[in-house]
Every structure is written in structure tokens, then in C-alpha cells.
Amino acid sequence: MNQNSDFPNWLPLLVNKLVELINHTFHTSIALDWTALAPVTLVVWAVIVFSLIALVAQVAVIFLVLMERKILAWLTQRKGPNRVGPWGALQTLADGVKLLFKEDIVPEGANKFLFMMAPAVFFLPAFVFFGLIPFTDKLLAVSLPAGALFVFAISSISVLGLVLAGWASNNKYSLLGGMRSAAQAISYEIPLVMAVLATVLFSGSMNIADIVRAQQGPFWNWYGILLTPLSLLIFFISSLAEVNRVPFDLPEAESELVSGYNTEYTGMKFALFFLAEYAALFAMSGLTVAFFVGGYYSPFGTFLIDLLTPHHETLTGVMSSVYQFGIQCEMLFWFMLKTYLFIFLAMWVRGTLPRLKPDQLMGFSWKFLIPLSIINVFAVAVEKYVMVSDGRSVLTMVPILSIQNNNIGSWFAWIVGVSVVFMAFFMLMSDMLTKKLKARLARR
């Protein structure tokens, strides 16, 4: 992008001073080249993209509510919403309009200011997420050097909203729900960050855009598929807890706490909680995809693009722009597909599993997930030291070389080998699980 010389240069200087200060304070060196971008471009681009993304996210979230109801209906042999609009597509809008017209009740004895603030405190962080997720390589509002850290700092704030709601409602069920959510968030953020640490180790950057860029290529280059599937598993489980989904939906456990922290909320305040939950689910799935499943990259590498447009290097002028736009659309498609896959997984889990107890929830995190994630970080460090050269794992070099040399035999051998290792792993796991269940039944 062009240097805009008309613009006063105090802003980049200020930012540079700030970055210097941060570097000095934390003894780190955040590589940041803010001066390369014109500040006005930077800010305007960020604002435009974020507004666009927030708008799209709003629609996506509204769609998610319908999707969840349809999927649960499908899992439980029902039809789901099918009266408002085609396939019940407008059902969520109708529900939203209904909530708008509901009376806004503030319970007696509630702290009115905090009661009003809580939904906002819960709602805002869920949407800040969207500014940090790289939907494509261009469609990214803010590319923060420490984005991976910033995301989890923000997600901790949303828990504050739940605790506030629980405290300010002057309701015992709400209070219990708020307390549970605080305990839960503290426990599950640790494995969440530890799992991301693995990808940070591989990519050598905390910038989410850089982490995605480091996974460029077909699916064997993605961190969560071959290099550290365990990190992906830990991250997915912890993110379910982070966004209060089944089986970790204790803060709003309906059979115990009636509705938990949002028991006393009505109308739009309730709608904010409701929307923010789905927004957080969407954002967490997006982050899972960005960190572990190759972000916006196609699982087939450039294979499909090469097949469809073999001579794209020769394109010029408008056609080149059209081609670039097509590439962006393709990236967005893959990103959304993968994100919705993880959202579907979360909904599937919701349709299947019962809820944990608080002590089991804590035990699972502190006794199992956190030790596992620490071991995982060490394992990843060793893996990076031993097996990775030129940013590519030895595991992934085999298929690349064999495809380059047209050696289909070794490619198949690699596929078979990897499948055998995975199957052995899963059989071992299921064997362990069976033994654990038997021991549990015998221990009574």
C-alpha cells in the first residue's frame, strides 16, 4: 500500500513509542512495521472490515440459532421450526421481535446499574473476537502481533459479564450460576491457552494471521491434523467449556439452576445473552479453524484452483482483479465450511451428552486436561526440534516429495502408515476407556 505523505506522522511515532515501551517492559521483541502502512488506510480499513464482519456475524449468529434447533430436531427425530418463512428461516427473527416487545423487568433488590451492564459486558467481547479472526488473508480487521494472547484476554472479560449478571440479579440460582461460570472460566482457560501454545511454537508467531499463513498448503500442513491432533482435541474441549456448551453448561444448567445467570433477565437483555452465546460459539469455532485447521486454506492446496484456472498468471487488468476476488471467495468458503463443521460438532455433542457436575468439571480440567496440555507442549517442542525442517514436518514432507516425483506408491504407503498409527492410537484410547469404565463400576 502507498505511503500517504499528507497525513501527519505523529500517530505511527506514538505507536512505535508504545511498542518500544512494551518491548522494553516485557523484554520481548514484537516485530511490527506499522510505518509501512499509512495510518489512515490502517484505521479506515480496520473500521470498514470490522463493521462488515460484525454485520455478517450478526446474521450468521441469527442463523446459528435456527441451525441449532434444526440439528437438534434432526437428532431427535422431530421437524424443528418450519412455520415462519421457508424451512422456518425467519423463526429467529420472529423470536427476536417477540423479545423486543417484552416487558423489561428489573427484579426487586437488584443492583440496577450492574444488572443493566452485565449483558453488555458479556455481549461486547464476543463481537471483538470477530475483528481478530482472519476470514481470508485480506478480510481481517486487525492483525495484532500478540493476537493469540489478546483473544483469550478478551474472552476472560465475557466471564465477568456472567458473574455480574449472577450477582446483580438478587437471585440465588443466578448467584450459583455466576459463581460456577467464574470457576469454570478460570479452570478451562489454562488448557485453552496451552493448546494454542503448540501452534505458536510451530509457527513462531503470536499473530493469528501469521499462524494461519504458516499452515499454507493442503491438509497435511495444518497443525491440528497431523502435527498436533492432541492440541486440537484439548482446544475443542476447552472451547466448549469456555462458551458454556453441553456438557459444560453448568452456569445455566436448566434442571438445577432453572436458567442460571440469566434467570431474571427478560426482553432484549435476555436476547443479548442469547446472541452473545452463539456469537462466542461461532468465534471459538473460527479460532479453532484458524489455529489448527488451516484457516482459510483449501484442504486440496492449490489443486482445485490450478484445475479451474490453469493460466491465471497470464491474466491482466480486470480479469486479474476478478481472479483475485474469486480467490478471496474461495478462501471465505473454506473458512466458513470448516467453522460450521466445528459448530455442528458442538451441536452434535449437545444432542448426545449429559451434563457434568461442578466437582467433576474442575477435576477434569485440573487433573486431566492441564497436565495433558503441559505434556503436550513439551511433546510439541520435541517434535519441532526433531522432525521439522524448513517449517515443514518430516511427516508432511513424504507426501509432498512423493507427489512431486509422481511416486503414487510411496504416497499410498504414507496414507496407510498414518492411518495405521491413528487407528492404533484410537484402539488404545478405547481400550483405556473401557478399562477405566470397568474400574469405575468395580470401585463402588
Next chain:
Amino acid sequence: MSTLQIPGVYTEQGLKTEDLVVNIGPQHPSTHGVLRLITTLNGEVVKDMVPVIGYLHRSKEKMAESRSYFQYQPTIDRVEYLSSFFDHSVFVSGIESIAKLKVPKRVKYIRMITMELNRISSHLLWFGTFLLDLGATSTLFYAFREREEIFKLFEDLTGARMMYNYYRFGGVNADLPVGWIEQCREFVQSFPAKIDEYETIVTKNPIFLDRTVGIGLLDFDTCMRYGVTGPSIRATGIPMDLRKDAPYLCYDEVKFDVPVGTHGDVFDRYLVRMAEMRESVKIILQCLDQIPGGDTANVIAKTKEVEAAKEAAKAAGEDPKAVPGVDPDWLSVGQKINLLTYKPPAGEVYHVCESPRGMLGCHMISDGTAKAYRVKWRGASFSNLSVLPELMIGKLYPDLMAIFGSLDVILPEVDR
């Protein structure tokens, strides 16, 4: 060591902790009706629990004294609305034994079939809501899918899905519809596969095991002290089942096992109920094979045959009464009595049966008039509920849903 006291700043000594008293219910998603539990919580640990009942009291026992036996019958359905065939069976058998009415065998078999089907439907509802209390939503819909099949059978038979009012003194309201036996057999034969389906999704689920294994341990002594019966006592390893111990109707003519547990925890109560559904399937299949007269079409054909034979005998100038009639065991409406003004002789009887929730009893005193002098119900849920505080004290609050759900309490039966 003295601590520095700064005004407005709490030191550790100054901090007070308080127990939280939570009124769970009477309106609460998992109290299955209007039960109120005054619960003292210390964090998530239950320190004390006092159940308050009576929100659903409709004076069912007093109602019996102000209306005739037949008029009272429809209100029995509302005592335990999930398995009302059992309440009817106890009430009707009581009158039959006071009045020494002879009940045809076909009626007894119809009652057994309907009661076992009702046991399955009741256990299915328990299964769905129990898992719902634990946080799993899908199983409810799976259970209701099969429950709907049973309700269709009941609707064909009695015209109602839940409030049947089908049994009569010495008989049933009407014979089975033509082809009902085949429909019933079809459903019952397909049902064990459905139980397998439920067990696949639930029984080995690690989270389900974590929530249920070793929770809410009941032993035989506690059961005896509180009068706990039904699957809850069988889960402790005691094969107490009135169908085996004191066979009523024709339960001595069918073969079935009494499933028992080993430890008496929530998981065992779950296993016992699942096994009981399989046993009920066995009983129904045997009943469908053994029922005197078989399908109703068969009975109708036989009746017509007898009538034709009598006509022929009359035409031939012989005594039509000499022609053997339909086997009395094949009849479905036993005594031709005027139900509205029926007066059983004076007498007193206490009748019990094994309902899905345990021992269901009805103590009835008749003074020879058309109205009962006194009717007293013994609801299994009442005794089963009374053991809840003892099981809950010292446990975590979420265990309440597992333990209370596993006792399978139904509030209308507690309050009556």
C-alpha cells in the same frame, strides 16, 4: 499476633460466611410437579433438606366417600396419571374380592397386558426425564417415540391416551378391538431393539457413569425404615416383587425374572428399570400367546357359531340350553351388573399390586351402601420421596437431580 485494623477493610477474621437457603420449587424444572425442597446449601454442598408436600392435594380419598364406586372410578386415573391402570386394578380387585365376583380369565389377561404395557410407558417417561435432569436432551424424544406407540395401542383399546377408566367390577369396559393383539405383538417384538438403542447411548457413557455410579446409595435397612419399594429396593439386591411374592391376576402362569441390582446406587436403579422393561416384554408376549380365546375375531366367530347351534337346536325341537355355550373364560365383560347403583356387601379389604414405582395399595371399607365408607391409598411415591433428605445431606447440589430422578417420584401420587 495482632492484625492492623484499617477502617473499611475486612480482615480474614471479620469475614462471615453464611449458608444459602434455597427454596427449590414448588415451580422448578426438575421437581416433576409441585414439590418444594427447602435446601440449605454451603457452596454446592447440601447441608439440610426438608421436602414440603401438599401442593397437589385434591382430596382423592375423601372424594370416594361422596360418590358411588363407579362415579369415583374416573378420578382414580388422576392419582397416578402415568400408570393409572395399576390404580384401577387395585381398586377394582378390592371391590371384586369384597363382593366375591368371579373374574373371567380373559379379563385377567387383558389386565396383565395393559398393566405391563403401562409399566413400560411409565418407565420410558422416567428414562427420558431422568436423562433430561442429568442434562441429556435427546433421550427424552427417543423414549417418547416408543411411548407414543403404546399410547396408540391404549387409545385403540380404551379411547383415551392417559386417563383410561377401562376396568370394570368383574370385567373390562369392552373387549379388545379386532386385530389389537397382532398390533400389540408387533410393537412388543420390536421394542427390545429400541431398549438396546437407549442403552447404547446411555449405559456406557462416561459422563452418565460419573453422575450415577456410587451416588445415592440405599441399603436394605434404610429401605425398610422408610418403606421404600419397587425398583429402588430391588436395586439394593432384594428381589421384592409382589408379582412373584404374592401373585395376583395370572402372574403365576407366566415366566419372568425379577431383575435386582447389587449396590443400590442410582446406576443400579437405572439398570433395574431398563431390565424390567425387558421382563415386561417377556410377560406381554406370553400373555398374548396364552390369552383365552385369542384374538377378538376368534371370540366373535365362536359366539356366532354357538348362537347358530342354538338356533339349529331350537329348530330341531331340542333344548337350546343343552348346547354348550362359549367358555366363560373367554368373556371380557364378566358380571352383568348395573354399575351406577352397584352396592357391594359390607366388608373391608386391603389390596396391593406392584406398580412401576413400588407397592401400590388401596384400603377400602364398604358398609353395604353404594358409596365407600373409607378409601385409603398407599402411594409408593410417598414412601420413596421420604428417603430423599437422608440420601441428599452431605451431597452436592447437582446430585439432587440424579438421586431425586432415580427415585421416580410422581407428585400427584404423593399428595393424592
